[in-house]
Amino acid sequence: MVDAHRTFVIVGGGLAGAKAAETLRAEGFTGRVILIGDERDHPYERPPLSKGYLTGSDERDSVFVHEPAWYAAADIELHLGQPAVQLDRAGKSVRLGDGTRVHYDKLLLATGAEPRRLEVPGTDLAGVHHLRRLAHADRLRGVLSALGQENGHLVIAGAGWIGLEVAAAARTYGAEVTVIEPEPTPLHTVLGPELGSLFADLHREHGVRFHFGARLTEITGTDGMVVSVRTDDGDEHPAHDVLAAIGAAPRTALAEAAGLELSAGPGGGIAVDASLRTSDPDIYATGDAAAVAHPLLGERLRVEHWANALNGGPAAARAMLGKDVSYDRVPYFFSDQYDLGMEYSGYAPPGSYDQVVCRGDVGKREFIAFWLRDNQVLAGLNANVWDVTGPIQDLVRSGVRVDPHALADPGVPLESLGTPKGAGAAGATGAAGGAADPA
Known part of the structure; x- marks a missing residue:
């Protein structure tokens, strides 16, 4: 029986939010749990979007955190397809896109991140893609399959993890792939040149072309369709489709408008202490959007990977329940590319x-x-x-x-x-x- 006298609200329908809701119930919380997500799909995990689901080896249903029926069984109230547009800290409520106001006693912001956009001419052409949401992966699967059948060209801006994983998936379908990256190696800012060159060799062996030391500056088209891209060193590459894989930015607009403290560090994010509490004692943040004062590393850190959502959601839930939490996880992530895991x-x-x-x-x-x-x-x-x-x-x-x-x-x-x-x-x-x- 749900106790309506206490309400915990979670804004963010991803892995972190779903695991937080699960943990609240597992820890015995009997109040209302309301989960708000701006996508219509039930909460899902993002790694398959650039790995197994994108390559076709995993079924669509495999990406979801829980079966849809689980939420009702656990008395989790879902507001899907409804963005949270305003946070009223004084009134302790969240306003949704349809005007609904939801009261909270404790609030968790698990708003995630969004892909950074290419700010170049031609991004309005058909065939320019981002990969962050399940709907993006649904569309990109069809694109890669068609490119493979027609010997089409995919140009990827960015040689980070998403860019490389999509490159591997595209080559699996048989598409031609060119990756444009301003650094001298893939993953340069993560692994440095010592290991970045290994990933360059791996992809070259599978037919991927790299153009290092250059930035994509224009996408050209005919009749609204992509035909090529140009780089700042004057080169032009044929393209039927373009993927922008130049990183992600934390979704902090809701927190910023409400006056919550943000991180001044290079990764940005909602500033939280080691217990994942924001500058408001009744509001917590976790996942891609949170910049944690990490007790082990001794600095504020924002981590965008799966394990952080998997473990951060439950940690935040326990903190909301008043338990002693010190989120000192060693950052962890994984990648699969061709035969390299x-x-x-x-x-x-x-x-x-x-x-x-x-x-x-x-x-x-x-x-x-x-x-x-x-x-x-x-x-x-x-x-x-x-x-x-x-x-x-x-x-x-x-x-x-x-x-x-x-x-x-x-x-x-x-x-x-x-x-x-x-x-x-x-x-x-x-x-x-x-x-x-x-x-």
């Missing part, structure tokens, strides 16, 4: 590390790479090597100095190289909430 744990932005150490066979793409500063492991990437996420995260969490030679030696167990402080990665799960990151 990889996982990355940690945080090592450009300029933060002084060496990269590898163990295993890089040439065969079966290895682990570590980013170090003063012999401390900041991050690790395992490529086609499995069941090592736990030890890698323990090394990141521990902060101990390691011998780079031992780190590079496959004969030395990772578990022997550092002892985590406190409870280690597994202990953080209890504090932050949610399931452990997959290995």
Whole structure:
């Protein structure tokens, strides 16, 4: 029986919001739980949109967090296809696009992020795409299939994770692919040149063309259809379709208009403390939109990946219930491209590390790479090597100095190289909430 005297509202119908609602019920909350999403689809996971669902190996229904009937069974009130357009902190209410006002006692903002737009001539042409929502993936699947059948060309602006995963999917369909990237390697700002070149080689082996050191400046067309793109160095590339994969921006407009504190850092986002509480004690934020004062890393960090939504939603729910939460998860993400599967744990932005150490066979793409500063492991990437996420995260969490030679030696167990402080990665799960990151 739902107790109508307390109402918790979640704005955001993605993985973080759905897992928060699930956790509220699992933790025994008997008040009203209202989940607001601006898409008409039930909450779903985003990784398949550029991986299994896009390639056709996964069915559409596989992307959803819960069966549609689960929400009614759990007494979760859904407002789908309804954007939240105004947050009234004084009145503790959220106004929806249709004028409905929803009262809250506690509010969670899980508003996510939106793709950055190409601000160049020609973006109004048919054949210019973004990939963020299930509807985008539905459309792009048909586009890639048609390009493959007709030997068509897809130009991708951006060699980040989304750009590369779509490139791999497009080549699976048989489409011609050109990737335009202003940096000298793919994933340059994430993996640096040491590992970025490996991904360039991987994609070239599968027929992808790269144009590095250039920006897309114009999309040209005929009769409203894309025919080519131009870059700032004067080159022109044939194109039937264009994908903008130049990153995502946190959706903070609702929070900003309500006067909540935003992060001044380069990633932006809604500023929250380690318990995921905003500058308003009754409002929390998590997922792609939240910039967390990370207790382990010692800086405010916004993470846009699946594991952050998976674990951040439950952590925020527990904090809303008054439980002691310190969200100190080691950042984690994964990617699948052709026959290469990889996982990355940690945080090592450009300029933060002084060496990269590898163990295993890089040439065969079966290895682990570590980013170090003063012999401390900041991050690790395992490529086609499995069941090592736990030890890698323990090394990141521990902060101990390691011998780079031992780190590079496959004969030395990772578990022997550092002892985590406190409870280690597994202990953080209890504090932050949610399931452990997959290995």
